[in-house]
Amino acid sequence: MEPNTFFSEEERGPRSTTKLEIFFSQSNGDRYLLRVDFPHDDVNFIHFNLYEPFRLYLEFIRFMPQLVLLFIVYFGSTRALGWDLSGEAASVIVFVLWGTAEMGDLVRSAFISIPKHQYESSEVLGLTKGQTYQYIIIPQTLRRLLPLSINLITRMIKTTSLVLMIGVVEMLKVAQQIIEANRMASPNAAFGVFLVVFILYFFACWPISLLARYLEKKWR
Amino acid sequence: MPEPLLEICNLTKMYEEQKILENINLKIVQGEVVVIVGPSGCGKSTLLRCINALEPIQKGEIKLDGEEIEAGRKNLAALREKIGMVFQNYELFPHLTVLDNLMLAPLKVQKRQKEEVRAEAMELLGRVGLSEKAGSYPRQLSGGQKQRVAIVRALCMHPEILLFDEVTAALDPEMVREVLDVMLDLAKQGRTMIIVTHEMQFAKAVADRIVFIDDGHIVEESSPETFFECPKSGRAKQFLNIFTFERV
Numbered sequence: 001m002e003p004n005t006f007f008s009e010e011e012r013g014p015r016s017t018t019k020l021e022i023f024f025s026q027s028n029g030d031r032y033l034l035r036v037d038f039p040h041d042d043v044n045f046i047h048f049n050l051y052e053p054f055r056l057y058l059e060f061i062r063f064m065p066q067l068v069l070l071f072i073v074y075f076g077s078t079r080a081l082g083w084d085l086s087g088e089a090a091s092v093i094v095f096v097l098w099g100t101a102e103m104g105d106l107v108r109s110a111f112i113s114i115p116k117h118q119y120e121s122s123e124v125l126g127l128t129k130g131q132t133y134q135y136i137i138i139p140q141t142l143r144r145l146l147p148l149s150i151n152l153i154t155r156m157i158k159t160t161s162l163v164l165m166i167g168v169v170e171m172l173k174v175a176q177q178i179i180e181a182n183r184m185a186s187p188n189a190a191f192g193v194f195l196v197v198f199i200l201y202f203f204a205c206w207p208i209s210l211l212a213r214y215l216e217k218k219w220r
Numbered sequence: 221m222p223e224p225l226l227e228i229c230n231l232t233k234m235y236e237e238q239k240i241l242e243n244i245n246l247k248i249v250q251g252e253v254v255v256i257v258g259p260s261g262c263g264k265s266t267l268l269r270c271i272n273a274l275e276p277i278q279k280g281e282i283k284l285d286g287e288e289i290e291a292g293r294k295n296l297a298a299l300r301e302k303i304g305m306v307f308q309n310y311e312l313f314p315h316l317t318v319l320d321n322l323m324l325a326p327l328k329v330q331k332r333q334k335e336e337v338r339a340e341a342m343e344l345l346g347r348v349g350l351s352e353k354a355g356s357y358p359r360q361l362s363g364g365q366k367q368r369v370a371i372v373r374a375l376c377m378h379p380e381i382l383l384f385d386e387v388t389a390a391l392d393p394e395m396v397r398e399v400l401d402v403m404l405d406l407a408k409q410g411r412t413m414i415i416v417t418h419e420m421q422f423a424k425a426v427a428d429r430i431v432f433i434d435d436g437h438i439v440e441e442s443s444p445e446t447f448f449e450c451p452k453s454g455r456a457k458q459f460l461n462i463f464t465f466e467r468v
Contacts, residue, residue: 121311124272125325125377126301135324139315219315 054104061101067162069094074166087168095156102152110144111137143219150212154205171197225250225285225412226271226381232279233263233270233436240266241436244280248381251410255423255444258433259459264416265308267433268383271414272305284381301329304374308386310366312358318345318369319354322376330377337376344372348402364395368402375406382406384415400426420463424448432456 061069074090077083114137122132164173175197179190224247231244241263248254256264269275271282273291282289289299312321322341326332345351348368358366367387374382384403388396400422406413407426417423423430423444430447432440432455440453451457 117307117309117311118313120274121305121307122313124274124300124303124305125373126297126329127325128297131328135328136313140313143315 058101058105061098062105066094066098066159067165069098070162070166087163087166090166091160091163091168095160099152099156103149106145106148106152107141110141110148113144114140146212146215146219150208153208157204158201171200222249224248225252226414227283228271228280229283230280231267231270231277231282233266233275234278239436241270244438246431246438248412248414251412253407253411253413253415253426253428254431255415255417255427255429256431256433257417257420257423257459258439262433263436264433265385268305268385268414268416271383272300272303297329301377302380303383304377304379304381305383306367306370306374306385306387308389310358310363310370310390312366312369312373314358317355317357318350318361321358321369322373325373326376341372341376344375345369347405348372349398362395363391364398367391367395367399371399371402371406381412381414384413384417386416386418388417388419420448420460432459434459 064072070090073094074085074087077090078085118136118140119132122136127135160170161172163170169177175193179193182189226246226248228244228246231241232239233241244267246254256267258264266275270277271289273289273293273296276291284299284302287295287299289296293299312318313324316324319338319341322345323334323337326337326340327334342351342354345354348371350365350368350372353361353365353369358369361369371382371387387403388399391399396419400419403413403415403422404426415423415426427444430440430442430444431438432447432451432453434455440447440451440456442452446452447456448460451460
C-alpha cells in the first residue's frame, strides 16, 4: 500500500464511491497498478499497489520454460494439493497463465510507448481524458500491439505440441501413434505423416498472419 | 488601455525546490503578438505550458477573459478550447489523416456539424497551401507541412489566443520559412499570439512586443525596435550578440 498522492481531490471523485481502476502511469515509467478506492472511517482512501505482485508473476512465467510450467502444474500441484487434475486441464491452466502474462506485458509496453506529447496535444485541444484514450491513445496502442500479439499467438499455437509431455494426446502424439501403428505395413510413413503435421500447423498459423498483414496495411 | 485578454499575475513555477519561473507578470490584449525570447532553459516553454495548464503552478494566477486557468479545474477543457497551442515536435496524431486530425476536436469537443467543420478545415488547409494533402497521413508529410497542419488544427477550434512553442526549432532551414509565413499571415489577420522562438529576424518582423526572459525572470519588455537596436539590459545585449558574428 502506498499513500495516495497521485490524485487531486477532484480526480479521485466523491468519497462515497468505490471504484476500481487499472491505469498505466506515464509519470513513473514502467509501472502499472491496480487501484481500489473505497471510503473508510479514518483513512480516506485505501490504495493497493499491485505492481510488485504482478511483476513477480510476470517474471516467473517468463523465465520458466513452458515445459517446466506444465510439469509444475500437472505433477507438482497435484502432488502438493492432492487434487485430481487431467492433463488437458493442466494445459489450459498453463496456457492461460502464460498467455495472460505475456499479453499483459505486450499491452503495457505498447501503452507506454505512446509518446507523452500525444496525450498533451490531445489535452490542449480540449479532449477529456476519456476521449483522449478513445480516439488517440487506444487506436495507436492497438496498432503497435498487432505485430507483437500475432507473434505471441503463433508462438502459443506451436507450443501446444509440448502438452504431449504430460500425456495429453494432441496432434503430434496422434501422428506418432499413426506411425507406430503402421510400422510394419509402411515403415517409411514418418516423413509423410510429419509433413501432414507441418501442413496442419501451417494452416493454423497462416490465416492469423494473413489477417495481421491485412490489418497492418489497413491501419498503416 | 483595453481589458487584457490574458493576464498573468505573480506566476511562480517550481520543480521540486528549483524555481523555473519567478514572479512573472504579463498582460496581453486582443490582437497583440508577443514574442518571448531568451536563452535555452530560461523557462520560456514552461511559461507557455503553464498558460495551458499543462504544468501546475505554485503561486500566482493566470486569467483568460477574466477566468482563472488552473490544472484540475472543471472548466479547464472549456478554457483550453480558447487556447490553441502548437508544439516544437510535430504532434499530429499519426493514425489519422490530415483532415481527421483537423476535424477530431471540433467534432468531439465542440460537437459541431461535420459538413461545416469539413468545409472550414478544407478552406484553412487551402490557405496554407495543403489542400491536396487532406487525405494523407502525417508520415507522408515533410516537417514543415506537418507544422502547418498543426497550426491549422489549432485554428479549427476558433481559439482566442494562439501559443507557439518553438515551432520551427526542429525544422530544416528551408522549411522554416513556409511555417513562419503562415504565422506572419495570422499576425496580419489580427490574431492574438504568444510566440516562443529563436528566429530573431522573424521576431523583429512579427512582434508587437518582445519579452526577454532569463533565468525565470522577465528581464526586459519592450518594442522590437528598442529591443533589437538598443536593448536596455546588459543580459539582453549579451544574448543578442550570440546571433551576430565578427569577420575572422
